[in-house]
Amino acid sequence: MAGLDPLIHAPARLRLLTTLTAVSEAEFATMREALDVSDSVLSKHISALVTAGYLRSRKGTLEGRRTTWVGLTTQGRRALRQHVAALRQLIDGVD
Amino acid sequence: MESTTPPRDPRDARAELAAADQARERLTDGLRLPSGLHPALAVAVAVQVGTAGAGIAAQTAAGLGVLLAGLAVFLVVAAVSLHRFRSINGVRVDGLASQVVLGSGGTTSSLVYLGSFGAATWAAFESLWWLVAVASVVGGIGYALGARRWWRAYRNDPVAHAGGASPRLLAVIALIACLGFVVLVVVG
Numbered sequence: 534m535a536g537l538d539p540l541i542h543a544p545a546r547l548r549l550l551t552t553l554t555a556v557s558e559a560e561f562a563t564m565r566e567a568l569d570v571s572d573s574v575l576s577k578h579i580s581a582l583v584t585a586g587y588l589r590s591r592k593g594t595l596e597g598r599r600t601t602w603v604g605l606t607t608q609g610r611r612a613l614r615q616h617v618a619a620l621r622q623l624i625d626g627v628d
Numbered sequence: 629m630e631s632t633t634p635p636r637d638p639r640d641a642r643a644e645l646a647a648a649d650q651a652r653e654r655l656t657d658g659l660r661l662p663s664g665l666h667p668a669l670a671v672a673v674a675v676q677v678g679t680a681g682a683g684i685a686a687q688t689a690a691g692l693g694v695l696l697a698g699l700a701v702f703l704v705v706a707a708v709s710l711h712r713f714r715s716i717n718g719v720r721v722d723g724l725a726s727q728v729v730l731g732s733g734g735t736t737s738s739l740v741y742l743g744s745f746g747a748a749t750w751a752a753f754e755s756l757w758w759l760v761a762v763a764s765v766v767g768g769i770g771y772a773l774g775a776r777r778w779w780r781a782y783r784n785d786p787v788a789h790a791g792g793a794s795p796r797l798l799a800v801i802a803l804i805a806c807l808g809f810v811v812l813v814v815v816g
Contacts, residue, residue, distance in 0.1 A: 544644050547645075547648045548647055548651040549651075551649065555655060555656045556721050560718035563655070595718060604720075
């Protein structure tokens with residue numbers, strides 16, 4: 534289907550990108566709880582989306598412990614918007 | 629491992645979008661403001677408005693010191709509040725930072741702040757100290773109410789209100805504000 538982004542096909546990635554639209558940056562464990570996924574799954578998706586330029590990540594701290602902070606890039610925001618529009622088109626095609 | 633093939637069935641697409649929205653809601657529903665944020669903000673802004681008015685009217689080095697001390701109180705309260713928000717929630721929301729540091733959430737709160745700042749400065753020049761106090765309190769309350777209004781708007785539509793000035797830009801703006809006040813006192 535045109536407009537669907539292969540990098541966002543995995544539902545966990547769609548959830549990850551969508552959740553990040555509500556904040557400027559989120560910490561790894563916070564995202565893991567919001568998405569209800571394991572550390573390794575989240576880590577893998579973040580790596581792929583950072584490589585694609587959809588996410589930016591940085592090492593930081595939260596309450597004294599080292600952690601990773603992630604946020605949407607402009608490119609990621611655009612890609613998500615297009616992907617969601619394509620999904621809505623698919624839905625509207627039936628409704 | 630989750631499927632990475634695109635959904636062909638509209639029901640799958642609908643379910644994916646709903647799950648994504650639910651995940652975002654799970655995150656935003658859990659967000660909490662630090663306790664005492666609004667009173668702290670009101671007091672910090674009242675102190676800043678009052679000291680700025682008195683400092684500008686004094687036109688002396690001591691006045692400049694008072695003005696900068698008031699500004700420092702406000703910036704420390706703002707920085708601590710934002711740090712606490714980040715620590716409690718594990719997220720950074722630039723829209724909140726813009727609201728807390730710049731009061732940029734609404735025209736009304738900006739006008740109340742500017743009005744109270746102007747009134748406090750005028751009153752200080754006229755040595756009407758009771759009016760300086762009243763203007764400061766009004767400015768502080770107006771600013772805090774603006775922050776509360778922004779928070780409600782954010783809870784209703786997080787995506788539309790999450791954006792704002794980055795921490796780096798806010799630091800630059802705070803520095804420019806400090807320098808601006810110094811110039812105002814020195815030149816005036």
